[in-house]
Amino acid sequence: MREFSLPALYEVPADGNLTDLIRRNAAQHPDVAVVGRKVDGQWEDVTATAFLAEVRAAAKGLIAAGVEPGDRVGLMSRTRYEWTLLDFAIWSAGGVTVPVYETSSPEQVQWILSDSGAVAALVETGVHEAAVEAIRDSLPTLKHVWRIEGDAIETLRKLGADVPEEKVDERSSIANADSPATIVYTSGTTGRPKGCVLSHRSFFAECGNAVARLKPIFNTGESSVLLFLPEAHVFGRLVEIAAVLAPIKLGHVPDVKSLTDELAAFRPTLVLGVPRVFEKVYNSARAKAQSEGKGKIFDKAADTAIEYSQALDAPGGPSFGLRFKHKVFDRLVYSKLRAVLGGRATHAISGGAPLGARLGHFYRGIGFTVLEGYGLTESCAATTFNPWNRQKIGSVGQPMPGTVVRIADDGEVLLHGEHLFTEYWNNETATADALSDGWFHTGDVGTLDEDGYLTITGRKKEIIVTAGGKNVAPAVIEDRIRAHALVAECMVVGDGRPFVGALITVDEEFLPSWAAEHGKPEGVTVAELREDPELLAEIQQAVEDGNAAVSKAESVRKFRVLATQFTEDSGHVTPSLKLKRNVVAKDFASEIEAIYRG
Structure with missing residues (x-):
């Protein structure tokens, strides 16, 4: 048994709650832009004073509608300004936020709202509203449904117009640090999702210590972060609350398809995302x-970036020749890649799955350091992460200050x-079953090294024998195979089998350039190429x-290339992009059998 801990850097308020943060920001940083929002296609700043006023107005509406202290309120929406606004409004009314993924099935929506006993639901679109209305007969506690795109914010403002300011002050102060702040239902890679209760204390300890440890990249009035992760996921929630706690400016991107454009427009200094x-x-x-005939230059630049990053960890650092090559490629390649990420960001935080050492070195080598972390819904997102100035690529970092990581005798974290x-x-x-002493x-x-850096090696229940x-x-x-540009996803199989095999899907975005480079017909599909000798060789x-x-x-002795993708819509990955192994194994049983046939 081995364990490691670091002393806490942030003291959790004894009797406060998360609404204290927005009141503090308005008092100490009244004119600082704490949120950015899109208005008519343009980013506009929202000051700490203005944000507090909007939160209180929405909270009054919830109070007027009958939301009582401790009541659960569902919130089903993509990541957007209103998500953060309503999250703090629910807390200011004394309620508990229950996130619902906007991609959830009717059965999942029904389970989450009924199991939590939600008294109200705030949904984003008419489709979401219809989904809730279709199951409303099975939700006896649900009294209200408001639609964000149906002007829910204005509706709540009008509804609460006669609620006195003192009432909001009273409601905002009812919850203490140990009161529930949210019930986040786990993604459910197997079985029915469980409602994970996270307190105000959980978020204070999590976000307060994370911001303190990463203080150089959380500078009030200078730093900013663009949130494109689902706020229904605990990692997205960490970003939201850490930004408010710091405070730094927070922007929201509802559709990741527009991420490149929004990065260029918002120009964040910090990016948080998943390895994909x-x-x-x-x-x-x-x-x-490659499409521009510069593939060899790019590959040489990538190799140089990786070599440069690896040399940073070696005695003496990069050689003169390597530094010179790196400087040339910085002008030709790296600066353009940083521009794609907004041009100002120097750091990113990655979680949800391993990034892989090669990509970690590549990004550090181009001047954009990706700090890997590790956590679960039950740990309020990150429980370990790499410090900004002492990164160990390939690890998920040291424990959050104020926490302890222990490796049990059987290797469990x-x-x-x-x-x-x-x-x-x-x-x-x-x-x-989950909490003991x-x-x-x-x-x-996982394993802990002598400096307390954690490396995750697998899941106990996913161990193949x-x-x-x-x-x-x-x-x-899987992480190593998935790092290849042509590979979208990989799932290793072989439990009870004579050898290890793998199911592999092809990255459909990269396929066209690969196909053109190898003389394949324009518009050729994965289904048409899955037995192609050149693709199989790659x-x-x-x-x-x-x-x-x-x-x-x-x-892996043998593999099968699939003609389809593992997606959330297909039911093969969770909203946080974790593989639902049992579902994949069931749906592709014939492909698995083909690996071992003969």
């Missing part, structure tokens, strides 16, 4: 370079700290790179 976003930026840039959830809503059995059992397997008795952690090899290279990270017994 950073993989897409790299792959898109490489594909563009255990967590302790004020940031942890308090319970699973209405589920004492699941709570007891103040320690949360994550279900993840081959017919020969070899234990295989899928994450290690995928084989990715597999061999993955195999280099594991022993022979753990390596």
Whole structure:
């Protein structure tokens, strides 16, 4: 057993709650832009004073509608300005926010709103409203449904026009640090989602210590962050609340398809995302370079960036020759890549899945450091992360200040700290299974080095045991294979089988440039190429790179290229892009059988 901890850098208020942050901002930074919002296609600043006024007006409407202290209020929307506004309005009315993914199925919506006992729901679109109305007969506690695109903010403002200011002050002060702030339903890679109760204390401990440890990139009046992660996900919520706590300017992007344009317009200094976003930026840039006949230059620049980053960790640092090459490529390539990310950002924080050492070194080498972290819904997002000035690429960093990470005798990662959830809503059995003597059992397997840096090697329940008795952690090899530009997703299989295999999907954005480079017909599809010898040879290279990270017994012997994608709509990944392994295994059982046939 091994454990590591760091002292807390932030003291959680004894009797406060998250609404204190917006009142403090208005008092201490009244004219500082704390939020940016799109108005008629243009970004406009919202000062701390103006944001507080809008929150209080919406809170009055909720109070007038009958929302009582402790009542749960559903919030179903894409990431947008109104999400953050209504989140703080619900808290200011004394309520508890229950996020619902805007992509949720009717069955999921019904379960979340009924299990939480929501008394009201705020939804984004008419489609969302219709989905809730269709199941309303099964939601006896639900009294109100307001639509954001149907002017819910103005409706609440008018509804609460006669509510006195003193009433909002009273409601805002009812919750203390240990009161529930939100019930976040887990993505549910298996089984029905569980309602994870996170207190105001959880967010104070999480965001306060994260901002303190990363203070140089959280500068009030100078720093900004553009949020494009779902705010229904706990990682998106961390971004929201950390930005308000710092405070730094927070912008929202509802549609990731417009992310490149919004990065250029908003120009954030900090970016937070999941590895797939950073993989897409790299792959898109490489594909563009290849289409312009500059593929060899890009690849040389990428190799130089990786070599340069690796040399930063070596005694003596980069050589003179390497520094010279790096400077040339900075002018030709790296500066253009940083411009794609808005031109001002020097750091990003990545979570949700491993980024991979190669991409980590590539980004640091171009002057855009991606700090990997690790956490779960139950740990209020990040529980470890790489410090801004002491990064160990390939690890997920050191424990959050004020928390403890322990590696149990069987390799499981255990967590302790004020940031942890308090319970699973209405589920004492699941709570007891996950929390024991103040320690949360994550279900993840990992190691701690001598400096307290954590490396995640897999999931206890996802460990594959081959017919020969070899234990295989899928994450290690999957991450390496998925790093290839042509690979969208990879799922290792082989439980009870004679060897390890893999299901692989092709990145449809990168495919056209690869096809053109290899003389394939324009518009050719994955289905038409899945047996193509050149494509299979390219995928084989990715597999061999993955195999280099594991022993022979753990390596992928055979793979199948699928004609389809693993998407949230197809039901194969969660909203946070985690594979639903049991669903994939069921839906592609014939493809798995084909790996082992004969």
